[in-house]
Amino acid sequence: MDKEHTEMMQEIQEENRKLQVSGYEWDITLTEQDVEEHGCIRGDSLLHAFETIASAHVDSLDMGFEQMIAQNRIWVMTKIKYVVYKRVDPGESYHLGTYPRPKKGILFYRDYYLWDKNGDVVAAATSQWCILNFKTRRPERTDIEVPGECINHEPFDAGIEKIRWMPEEGDDPQMLYHVTEDDLDKNQHVNNARYAVMIDETLGTSAHREVTIHFAKETVLGDEILLYTDAEKADPKAADYADGGTSQHVVGELSDSTVVFKSLVKPL
Numbered sequence: 001m002d003k004e005h006t007e008m009m010q011e012i013q014e015e016n017r018k019l020q021v022s023g024y025e026w027d028i029t030l031t032e033q034d035v036e037e038h039g040c041i042r043g044d045s046l047l048h049a050f051e052t053i054a055s056a057h058v059d060s061l062d063m064g065f066e067q068m069i070a071q072n073r074i075w076v077m078t079k080i081k082y083v084v085y086k087r088v089d090p091g092e093s094y095h096l097g098t099y100p101r102p103k104k105g106i107l108f109y110r111d112y113y114l115w116d117k118n119g120d121v122v123a124a125a126t127s128q129w130c131i132l133n134f135k136t137r138r139p140e141r142t143d144i145e146v147p148g149e150c151i152n153h154e155p156f157d158a159g160i161e162k163i164r165w166m167p168e169e170g171d172d173p174q175m176l177y178h179v180t181e182d183d184l185d186k187n188q189h190v191n192n193a194r195y196a197v198m199i200d201e202t203l204g205t206s207a208h209r210e211v212t213i214h215f216a217k218e219t220v221l222g223d224e225i226l227l228y229t230d231a232e233k234a235d236p237k238a239a240d241y242a243d244g245g246t247s248q249h250v251v252g253e254l255s256d257s258t259v260v261f262k263s264l265v266k267p268l
Contacts, residue, residue, distance in 0.1 A: 022148030043196030
């Protein structure tokens, strides 16, 4: 991240505190399991950290899982984009914050920032959510609003990009992923962070600068997800990958071609 962008992010954090915007912050310590061999934070660890703090925030607002399921509703993330700006060190403490933005129609927006001890932004993310009826599994339009002042800016000018690439008929999958109990969340569906694991295993590396994921279909215990990519398996030591080579896509489908997720991955 360049100096100008870092200063802008620091100004945003200070502005949020002054305005007392709706948000939630705490410190986290990364372990060796959170960091891949080149010093990059693993995508699944980053998404898990985002999910954990978002859950804590809505719990504090009496809008968490227990309150929502009592109304036959659940929060569902539909899209996320994250960018990693700096390498990290296991054992170091980092400051994590999440802030909702104003909702639009049935869609809710939530951003995340991870700072190091010097106040530099290590990673940032933006996400899109909706509320599902737990029984019908369909989105619901509700009068639910996140209380408090919401931030009026987002971390990326481009927002969350559309993902158009899809495997063609006759393409062979790169791999097959079997959903196990370890992949499931409290709704008994595959946790969003596990899709980052699928992306890493398909590409053969966790060293990514930017990842965008569109979630399309919930998957459950026993499902088999066919994983396709538009490039040969990436070599994280190859010059074209490490120095900003061609972006890659990973798409997961069920055997009947139902799309589970689509992703766009940009290298370091």
